[in-house]
Every structure is written in structure tokens, then in C-alpha cells.
Amino acid sequence: MSSDDNRATSSVDAGLATGIGTDTPDGEPLVRVENLQKYFWENDSLLDRLLGDEPVAVQAVDGVSFEIREGETLGLVGESGCGKSTTGETLLRLQEPTDGRVEFAGTNVYEMEGSDLTAFRREAQVVFQDPFSSLDPRMTIGDIVQQPLDIHDVGADEERRERVRDLLERVGLSVDQLDRYPHEFSGGQRQRIGIARALALEPEFLVLDEPTSALDVSVQAQVLNLLEDLQAEFDLTYLLISHDLSVIRHICDRVAVMYLGEIVEIGPVEELFEDPKHPYTKALLESVPRATTDERERDRETLAGDVPSPRDPPSGCRFRTRCPMVIPPEDLDIDQDTYRELMTVRERIESRDISLETVGDDDQFTVEDGSVPEADIPAFVAALKRRLFDEPLPPHHDEIVETALTELAASNWEDAAAILRTEYESVCERDHPGLGNNTHSVACHLYGTAADFEGAVDPNSWRG
Amino acid sequence: MIPDRLESNLRQGFRESLLPKLGLVLLASILIMAIFAPVLATHNPTRTGYLDENGNSYPPLGTSYTTEIGQDGEFVEVEVESTSDHLLGTNDIGQDVFSRLVYGARTSMLVGLLGTGLAVLIGVPFGLVSGYYGGRVDDVMMRIADTMLAFPSLVLALALIGVFGSAGFGIPDPLTRFGLIDGMPESTTLPGTVTVVVALVTWVWFARVARGEAMSVRNEEYVTAARSMGASNWTILFKHVLPNSLTPVIVLATIQVAAVILLESSLSFLGFSGTTLSWGYDISRGQGYQRTSWWISMVPGLGIVFAVIAVNLLGDWLRDALDPNIEGEGGGA
Numbered sequence: 001m002s003s004d005d006n007r008a009t010s011s012v013d014a015g016l017a018t019g020i021g022t023d024t025p026d027g028e029p030l031v032r033v034e035n036l037q038k039y040f041w042e043n044d045s046l047l048d049r050l051l052g053d054e055p056v057a058v059q060a061v062d063g064v065s066f067e068i069r070e071g072e073t074l075g076l077v078g079e080s081g082c083g084k085s086t087t088g089e090t091l092l093r094l095q096e097p098t099d100g101r102v103e104f105a106g107t108n109v110y111e112m113e114g115s116d117l118t119a120f121r122r123e124a125q126v127v128f129q130d131p132f133s134s135l136d137p138r139m140t141i142g143d144i145v146q147q148p149l150d151i152h153d154v155g156a157d158e159e160r161r162e163r164v165r166d167l168l169e170r171v172g173l174s175v176d177q178l179d180r181y182p183h184e185f186s187g188g189q190r191q192r193i194g195i196a197r198a199l200a201l202e203p204e205f206l207v208l209d210e211p212t213s214a215l216d217v218s219v220q221a222q223v224l225n226l227l228e229d230l231q232a233e234f235d236l237t238y239l240l241i242s243h244d245l246s247v248i249r250h251i252c253d254r255v256a257v258m259y260l261g262e263i264v265e266i267g268p269v270e271e272l273f274e275d276p277k278h279p280y281t282k283a284l285l286e287s288v289p290r291a292t293t294d295e296r297e298r299d300r301e302t303l304a305g306d307v308p309s310p311r312d313p314p315s316g317c318r319f320r321t322r323c324p325m326v327i328p329p330e331d332l333d334i335d336q337d338t339y340r341e342l343m344t345v346r347e348r349i350e351s352r353d354i355s356l357e358t359v360g361d362d363d364q365f366t367v368e369d370g371s372v373p374e375a376d377i378p379a380f381v382a383a384l385k386r387r388l389f390d391e392p393l394p395p396h397h398d399e400i401v402e403t404a405l406t407e408l409a410a411s412n413w414e415d416a417a418a419i420l421r422t423e424y425e426s427v428c429e430r431d432h433p434g435l436g437n438n439t440h441s442v443a444c445h446l447y448g449t450a451a452d453f454e455g456a457v458d459p460n461s462w463r464g
Numbered sequence: 465m466i467p468d469r470l471e472s473n474l475r476q477g478f479r480e481s482l483l484p485k486l487g488l489v490l491l492a493s494i495l496i497m498a499i500f501a502p503v504l505a506t507h508n509p510t511r512t513g514y515l516d517e518n519g520n521s522y523p524p525l526g527t528s529y530t531t532e533i534g535q536d537g538e539f540v541e542v543e544v545e546s547t548s549d550h551l552l553g554t555n556d557i558g559q560d561v562f563s564r565l566v567y568g569a570r571t572s573m574l575v576g577l578l579g580t581g582l583a584v585l586i587g588v589p590f591g592l593v594s595g596y597y598g599g600r601v602d603d604v605m606m607r608i609a610d611t612m613l614a615f616p617s618l619v620l621a622l623a624l625i626g627v628f629g630s631a632g633f634g635i636p637d638p639l640t641r642f643g644l645i646d647g648m649p650e651s652t653t654l655p656g657t658v659t660v661v662v663a664l665v666t667w668v669w670f671a672r673v674a675r676g677e678a679m680s681v682r683n684e685e686y687v688t689a690a691r692s693m694g695a696s697n698w699t700i701l702f703k704h705v706l707p708n709s710l711t712p713v714i715v716l717a718t719i720q721v722a723a724v725i726l727l728e729s730s731l732s733f734l735g736f737s738g739t740t741l742s743w744g745y746d747i748s749r750g751q752g753y754q755r756t757s758w759w760i761s762m763v764p765g766l767g768i769v770f771a772v773i774a775v776n777l778l779g780d781w782l783r784d785a786l787d788p789n790i791e792g793e794g795g796g797a
């Protein structure tokens with residue numbers, strides 16, 4: 001990351017400003033997350049220290065800021081491994097944050113102690129994804145649902161039992177199943193038990209961590225409807241974590257899209273689904289099968305490449321290694337698809353992800369110590385170019401690529417990468433795009449900085 | 465609570481194989497021997513002098529042997545016949561071998577069960593804490609455990625006995641105390657040091673197993689759920705981690721009883737037990753008479769063999785029934 005300057009930092013009145021122009025209930029933020037960071041450390045055991053191995057940071061969540069207003073449902077969406085679940089657990093202080101702060105009803109969650117913390121543990125609850133792992137197999141469901149009441153010493157024994165019965169009935173289970181064990185229930189029923197447990201202390205705020213993704217499709221809708229009903233009935237505020245866009249759309253008021261530990265776009269759900277701005281959001285939406293086949297169907301493209309490792313995320317915009325709209329340097333006369341191809345080739349050279357041995361037809365070239373004999377180089381370069389690029393490059397760029405590939409043939413990976421880097425360096429790798437503080441914010445250079453995003457370049461113009 | 469599936473697995477294992485049945489019968493017999501020793505024993509096991517007129521020990525019922533007696537430098541061959549009074553014969557100083565077998569079961573079972581129990585009490589909390597907290601705590605605790613493991617258990621046991629001496633405690637025997645049975649020892653000696661020492665040299669195994677379980681249980685979502693409700697670490701350890709870690713501990717404990725019985729016998733054999741009513745001790749008694757009076761060490765030796773086999777058969781049966789891979793249910797059950 002070359003620049004942190006554009007990182008969003010919430011100001012005091014941000015909550016008021018963002019409340020305008022949405023169809024969500026206007027309220028004070030109940031939860032305010034500021035620049036939350038969570039790194040996991042690898043190679044950090046005693047042995048590693050003795051051996052002098054440097055600990056490696058896995059940047060699971062890296063500088064995430066958002067707010068959740070009272071009574072709303074904020075969705076957190078992204079592919080698995082993007083850090084959304086870690087965000088949920090860290091903001092509940094189930095993991096210690098590396099940096100940043102989370103306020104719950106105005107109090108910093110990480111500084112809570114004693115009765116403040118106890119109160120927070122009552123007010124904020126979580127429903128997990130896996131209804132098999134989230135219920136202790138050795139406890140009856142009566143005990144499971146009663147556990148939060150026991151921990152917080154709420155009411156007398158009989159009152160607790162009564163409350164458990166009410167809760168089970170409310171989530172649609174029969175009271176005479178009180179003494180059964182979790183394995184006697186179906187996935188959907190178990191998830192209802194988990195929900196009943198989460199509601200036992202009458203919390204204000206629920207983190208729903210993929211609450212339906214382990215369930216059959218037919219059951220998913222029932223559980224989602226139950227969650228919606230409960231929200232209305234008990235004035236709950238939800239943070240819904242999911243990779244499933246249809247779930248998000250069904251239940252959320254606002255949605256934040258995460259990619260590789262960062263929020264890349266946040267906005268009201270309808271707006272974001274109808275008019276996605278960030279290239280990643282667009283790609284996500286396009287990868288979902290649509291009921292309607294409109295013209296977008298034509299240029300649906302699946303994202304190229306793998307998600308980079310959170311141990312060593314790309315500089316600048318983290319999506320740049322896969323972004324179809326990655327911004328070329330000014331005055332570069334080249335179409336967008338070709339530029340994308342060039343950038344991909346460059347990244348593969350940088351990560352040494354090209355096998356020289358398999359270039360050409362069977363054993364056409366001998367590769368020794370990683371390099372090709374002098375005489376073979378022109379033919380080798382031509383063969384490699386054919387493999388890497390679908391279509392011939394414009395003459396000027398063809399030359400540059402050939403010099404780079406010639407270096408590669410001589411096993412000079414660094415030089416090959418350097419040539420391409422000087423010629424094709426993108427603003428997307430130099431600067432980290434900030435998210436900004438608008439109702440609908442995007443972290444992407446196509447939209448300028450947050451302040452002037454309304455008048456930004458039309459992102460579709462970058463399409464080839 | 466016994467989960468239904470566990471119960472059916474146990475039943476199935478019992479039905480389909482002869483081995484669990486055999487193990488159960490063997491162990492039941494040994495336990496009955498241990499508990500009702502005063503009733504079953506035909507003679508007071510410590511009473512000496514059950515020898516024939518020539519001072520020879522009796523062989524087991526139905527056998528005989530010849531012995532040589534040097535009298536006034538003369539060489540006489542004497543045929544010794546068994547007597548129905550002493551079913552398994554008598555030993556070199558004329559103690560009834562059957563009665564000693566019966567009482568030896570007591571010592572073995574006492575040390576086996578108490579020693580293992582003590583090892584569980586030390587090892588399981590140690591392992592659970594280590595595995596649950598992880599990180600530096602775990603690093604330090606497991607280093608300690610590994611250091612213990614680096615010593616062969618017999619060597620460690622001998623060293624500890626060297627330090628603490630070998631003390632025995634008399635446990636009053638209710639059957640004789642209340643006059644229900646006459647002529648039997650009033651109390652049984654529990655080799656206290658040995659019991660503690662076998663626990664001290666075997667607890668590490670329980671610590672390791674418990675640690676492994678705790679490490680997987682702590683990542684279960686129900687533990688995270690408990691934390692999100694505000695449960696303290698001790699509550700979580702006690703209510704979730706302990707119950708969900710017990711299964712493999714139980715299997716290990718069963719098998720470990722056999723190891724402890726063996727260890728106790730070895731210590732007694734070497735004369736460090738603190739009691740003389742022990743299979744291991746009797747084996748060492750018979751050492752010098754292997755050629756002629758083979759039963760003196762053979763009988764207690766078979767006692768050990770059967771006890772170990774019984775415990776292992778049951779351990780296998782339990783393990784098969786509890787195997788989480790077969791069970792396929794969350795929580796390691």
C-alpha cells in the first residue's frame with residue numbers, strides 16, 4: 001500500500017450526513033466501526049522465534065469503517081476469505097483487533113470492562129453459520145437456550161424455564177422438545193434454536209454470520225423470514241454477513257462489499273444492486289445467474305485470476321490484479337482488454353507464474369538453468385507471446401513486450417517485470433483508493449476521490 | 465448422557481465380536497476377586513507354613529513333582545503330591561498361592577484404578593487449560609509435559625520412590641472388620657507411594673489427549689457463542705470443553721489401567737511396592753524356583769496377563785464405539 005491518505009475516517013457528523021436520502025430508518029448509529037484492523041500472525045510460535053523466522057501478517061481485515069444505524073440491517077458481502085466473518089467477530093470483541101476502534105452505543109467496545117462489558121455481552125449477540133457446530137452436542141436444547149440467562153443470572157429458575165419455553169415457541173419449535181439433544185433436530189430447526197439462544201437476553205444487536213448458507217434452499221427463506229419478523233418485533237439491529245447476494249438483497253437495508261480485507265463499496269441495497277459502481281461489485285453481481293436476460297448478459301465476464309493472498313496484498317487498489325477496468329497510464333493508446341492482458345502477464349512474471357519449459361510444441365526448446373539458448377530466443381519469444389496474448393498487439397507495444405520476453409528467455413525475471421512496470425504502471429497500483437463518506441461510496445479511482453465522485457468519469461468508458 | 469449412537473455402537477460391537485464379551489467376563493471375574501477376596505480366599509494369604517512334612521511346597525491340584533533333599537549329606541528324591549487344601553499349591557514359605565492370587569487382584573485393581581484416576585485428575589485439567597488457552601501458556605505447559613515424557617516411566621518411578629520412600633496405607637476390610645469372615649487380614653495395604661508415582665509418570669498422556677481435544681473444541685462455534693454471551697473462561701472450560709473432551713480420555717483411561725497394573729507389578733517385582741500382597745512381588749518370589757515350583761510365579765503372572773488383556777479388550781471396544789470418524793457428529797462425540 002503506497003498511500004493511506006485516502007482512507008475513510010468518520011467524522012462526528014458523518015452519521016447524520018449518511019442518514020439522508022435512504023429509505024432506511026434514520027437513526028443514530030448503534031455500531032460505529034472505525035478503521036478496524038485484524039491481522040493474524042503466522043510463524044509466531046516459540047520455536048519460530050528461536051529459529052529467527054519473521055512472523056508473517058495475514059491481513060484478514062485491513063482498515064474497515066462503517067456504521068450500523070439503529071433498526072437497520074447492514075449486509076456485509078464478499079467471497080469467502082475476504083474478511084467479512086473476521087470483521088463480525090472482531091467487532092463483537094470475540095477477537096482482539098490489531099488496530100481501530102468499534103463503538104457500541106457511543107462506547108468503545110475494546111475499552112469496556114466490568115459491568116460495561118457485561119452489558120455489551122447482553123446487548124450484542126451472534127448467530128452462526130453452522131448449526132451443527134454452534135450448539136453444544138452434550139447439552140439439551142433447553143439448557144442451550146437457557147445458557148445466556150444462566151450466565152447473566154437473569155430471573156429465578158422457574159422464570160428462566162418459562163422464558164426458554166416462550167423463546168422456543170416464538171422461533172417455531174415445540175416446547176416438549178426441551179429435553180432433546182441437538183443431533184435430533186434438522187439444520188433449520190437447529191438454526192432456530194441458535195436464534196432463540198441469541199434472543200434470550202433481549203439484545204439490541206445481532207451479528208448474523210451466514211445464517212442460512214448451511215441450509216437447504218427451501219428452509220433458507222423460512223429462516224430469513226423469521227429473522228425479519230423478529231427484527232420488527234424486537235427492534236433489532238442486524239449485521240448480516242453473507243456471500244449470497246440474494247440473501248443480502250432480500251433482507252438488507254444497506255450493503256457493504258468487501259474484497260481482501262477492505263470495503264470497496266457501500267450503499268443502500270437497491271441502489272447498489274441496480275447501479276453497482278465498483279468493478280468488483282459489478283463482477284460479483286454479474287456472476288449471479290439472473291432471472292432476466294437483459295443486454296448485460298452479453299458482456300458477462302467471470303473474473304480472471306485468483307484472489308491474491310492476504311499475506312501480501314497488492315499495492316494500491318487490492319482489486320487491481322483482477323480488475324477488468326484497471327486504469328492505464330494517460331496517453332497510452334491501447335484498448336482496455338489488451339491493457340488488462342498486459343497487466344496480467346506482468347503480474348504473472350512478477351510472481352514467476354509462467355512455466356518456460358512448456359513453451360512451444362513438444363520439447364521444441366531446451367530450457368537449462370531457467371534460460372533458453374541464445375539461438376532459440378526469437379522463436380521462443382514468439383511462441384511465448386502467442387500463448388500469453390489472444391490477439392496481436394499494436395506494433396509499439398509488441399516491441400516492448402518482446403524486449404521483456406527476451407529478458408525472460410534469458411531468465412532475467414526481474415528485468416522483464418521492470419520493463420513492463422515502467423511502461424504500464426497504473427494509478428491503481430500507486431494509490432490506494434479511499435472509500436469516502438457518502439451514502440453510496442466507492443473505493444475506486446474511476447470515481448475520483450470521495451469528494452468529487454458525483455462528477456467522475458463514466459466508468460463504462462473504460463470498457464473496450 | 466449416553467448418546468443414542470454411542471449406545472448402538474457399543475451394542476453392535478458387543479454383538480458382532482467375541483472379544484468384548486471375553487474382556488467383560490475377565491474383568492468382572494478379576495473385580496469380583498478383588499472385592500470379595502476375603503470370601504473367595506481359602507486361606508489367609510499372609511499365613512506361612514503350608515508345607516509338607518519335608519518342608520516342601522505343595523504343587524497345584526492334580527500335579528506332582530520330585531524334589532531333592534540333602535539330609536546328612538545324603539541325597540533323597542521325594543515325590544510331592546498336591547492336596548485339595550491348596551488348589552494352586554503353596555509357595556516357598558508355604559503361603560497359599562490361590563489366596564495370594566485373589567488378594568493380589570485387590571492390589572492390582574486398587575493401584576490400577578486409583579493410579580489412573582489420579583493421573584486423570586492431574587493430566588486432564590493440565591491439558592485442557594493448555595489446549596484451551598493456547599499460545600505462550602500452551603508452549604510452556606507442553607514443554608513441561610514433554611520433559612516428563614523424555615524419561616522412561618519405570619526409571620522415573622524408581623527415582624520418585626527413591627525420593628519419597630515406599631509407604632503403604634492400611635485400608636480396613638469391612639468384611640473382616642465386622643466379623644463376617646474369620647481368619648483373613650483385617651486390612652488391605654494400598655501401596656500409597658506407588659499409586660502416586662504411577663500417576664505422576666502417566667498423567668502426561670492424559671494431558672496430551674485432553675490438550676488435543678481442547679484445541680479442537682475451543683474452535684467450535686458453541687464456544688465462540690458462549691464467549692459472545694459473556695461466559696467466563698472457567699465456565700467455558702467446565703461446561704463445554706471438559707464434557708466434549710472426555711470421550712477419548714475415557715478410552716485412554718481404560719487402556720492406561722493396564723499400563724498402570726504392569727507398572728505396579730514391575731515396581732513390586734523390584735521390591736519397591738510397599739506391600740507384599742502383589743502379583744509382581746509374588747513373581748519375584750518364585751524366581752528362584754522356576755525349575756521345580758513353577759506355579760509360584762506362573763499363577764500371579766497369568767493374573768497380570770489376564771488383567772491386562774481384559775482391560776485392553778474393553779478399551780478397544782470402547783474406542784471402536786466412540787471413534788469420532790465412525791460417529792461423524794460434531795463435537796468429537
Ligand code: SF4
Pocket residue numbers: 278279280317318319320321323324325326327428433443444445446
Ligand atoms: S481502483 Fe483501479 S483497479 Fe481498483 S477497482 Fe478501480 S479501476 Fe479497478
